[in-house]
Amino acid sequence: MDYYIEGMDILIEGNDREKIKKDYAKRVKALRERMGMTQQQFGDYFKIPKRTLQDWEGGKRKIPEYVLDLMEFKVDADEKNKEK
Numbered sequence: 001m002d003y004y005i006e007g008m009d010i011l012i013e014g015n016d017r018e019k020i021k022k023d024y025a026k027r028v029k030a031l032r033e034r035m036g037m038t039q040q041q042f043g044d045y046f047k048i049p050k051r052t053l054q055d056w057e058g059g060k061r062k063i064p065e066y067v068l069d070l071m072e073f074k075v076d077a078d079e080k081n082k083e084k
Contacts, residue, residue, distance in 0.1 A: 024056070024062050024063050024065070024068060025056060025057050025058065025059040025063075027068055027072075028053070028056045028057050028063055028068065028071075029057045031068075031071060031072060031075060032053070032057075034075065035075060039053045039054060039057070046071060046074075
């Protein structure tokens, strides 16, 4: 079965969909670890329920790409502000 991923102009075939979900899961976890936060702290920081983060990191659900991009942008901006 083939899938179209929202916001992307590519066709995802069969099991590749699960691989993409796992890649997003790794990015979410890496961002959280980069900040040195637990899932609860990270969720509180972004006002996202801990269970949602668990689902994203576990690959049960895929975080919308734009949400992940915004989260990364905020973390980058916060880190730059700390350097000043």
